Amino acid sequence: AQSVTQLGSHVSVSEGALVLLRCNYSSSVPPYLFWYVQYPNQGLQLLLKYTSAATLVKGINGFEAEFKKSETSFHLTKPSAHMSDAAEYFCAVSDRNQFYFGTGTSLTVIP
Amino acid sequence: EADIYQTPRYLVIGTGKKITLECSQTMGHDKMYWYQQDPGMELHLIHYSYGVNSTEKGDLSSESTVSRIRTEHFPLTLESARPSHTSQYLCASTLRDRGGQETQYFGPGTRLLVL
Numbered sequence: 001a002q003s004v005t006q007l008g009s010h011v012s013v014s015e016g017a018l019v020l021l022r023c024n025y026s027s028s029v030p031p032y033l034f035w036y037v038q039y040p041n042q043g044l045q046l047l048l049k050y051t052s053a054a055t056l057v058k059g060i061n062g063f064e065a066e067f068k069k070s071e072t073s074f075h076l077t078k079p080s081a082h083m084s085d086a087a088e089y090f091c092a093v094s095d096r097n098q099f100y101f102g103t104g105t106s107l108t109v110i111p
Numbered sequence: 112e113a114d115i116y117q118t119p120r121y122l123v124i125g126t127g128k129k130i131t132l133e134c135s136q137t138m139g140h141d142k143m144y145w146y147q148q149d150p151g152m153e154l155h156l157i158h159y160s161y162g163v164n165s166t167e168k169g170d171l172s173s174e175s176t177v178s179r180i181r182t183e184h185f186p187l188t189l190e191s192a193r194p195s196h197t198s199q200y201l202c203a204s205t206l207r208d209r210g211g212q213e214t215q216y217f218g219p220g221t222r223l224l225v226l
Contacts, residue, residue, distance in 0.1 A: 032212050043115075043201050043217035044154075051212060088151060097205070097213045099144075103153040 002027055002095045006102035014110045019063075019078040021105050023091030026072065032094040033074040035065055038104075039087045047089075050074060061085070081109045114138065115218035117202050123224045124192055132187045132221045134202030142205040143185040144215070147171060147198050154201065160185055192225045199223070 007022040025031060032051065036044040048059025055067045061084075065076045074091060086109045091102040118133045134143065141162045146154040146169075156169030160179040174196070175189050185204075189196055200221045205213040 034214070036217075041220070041222060043117075043220045044203075046214065046216065049214060051208075051210070090154070092215070094213060094215075097142075099156075099215055101154045104151070106151060 002031065002093045002098070002100040004091050004093050004100050004102040006089075006091050006105050008105055009103065010106045010108065012108040012110060013081045015083055016080050019076070019081045019085065019107065021076040021089050021091075021107065023065075023074045023076065023102060024072055025074065025091075025093045027093070027095060033065075033067060034092040034094070035059065035063070035074075035076050036090045036092060037061075037087050038090065044090060047076070081107075083109050083111065085109055115202055115204055115216060117200075117218040117221050119221060120219060121222050121224075123226065125226050126191075126193055128192050130189050130192055130223070132200055132202075132223070134185045134187070134218060135183050136204045136218075137183060138204070138206065139182060140204035140206060141182065142213070143179070144203040144205075145169075145175075145177060145185070145187050146201040146203065147173065148201055148220075149198050158187065192223075194225045197223060197225050 003026045005024045034049045035047040038044050048057045050067045058064045063078045089105045093100045115136045143160050145158040148154050155171035157173040158177040160166045166177050202218040203215045207213050
């Protein structure tokens with residue numbers, strides 16, 4: 001079975017600073033990779049997904065993620081944090097159409 | 112994208128009551144899922160279905176049951192609610208693209224409080 005590791009359960013950044021949320025997966029074969037965002041009292045909303053077409057994936061709200069096979073990583077970044085980015089972020093892997101989620105990273109944006 | 116509806120959004124109920132959480136999607140997706148999530152915590156898969164009359168238990172043991180009589184409808188039932196069932200319940204379905212890749216889309220969730 002796959003496993004997904006999100007380093008840092010809580011990340012704080014200043015407004016306007018770079019956002020970096022880390023995700024590593026375990027797989028000998030490149031899986032399908034996703035990032036979801038969850039706002040309070042809401043479901044998960046798809047931010048972006050890796051489909052093997054390009055290693056750098058652009059998503060909604062200015063987020064992007066880079067697939068690095070050598071590092072088995074799929075870190076999420078945003079150049080400049082906005083207050084509205086404060087939320088819970090989940091990395092997920094799909095392997096043979098089974099989905100595996102990380103434990104989530106809570107992003108706090110400091111004004 | 113997928114439109115997934117969950118009702119109720121919030122529910123406060125007493126111990127011992129029977130409750131059904133509704134989930135529906137209008138996209139004709141075959142695969143549907145129920146997750147349990149405590150606030151700010153990870154998701155735990157409790158049930159899934161790959162189509163009509165197909166239901167399976169997930170990784171997390173749950174006292175709930177599900178049914179899948181129609182493609183668009185995947186309700187979750189607790190026969191006798193207990194305070195330990197207090198949680199958020201998320202329904203999801205998957206969309207398969209032309210390349211065969213599946214993407215999960217989620218409903219807004221039902222937040223359940225059992226007193």
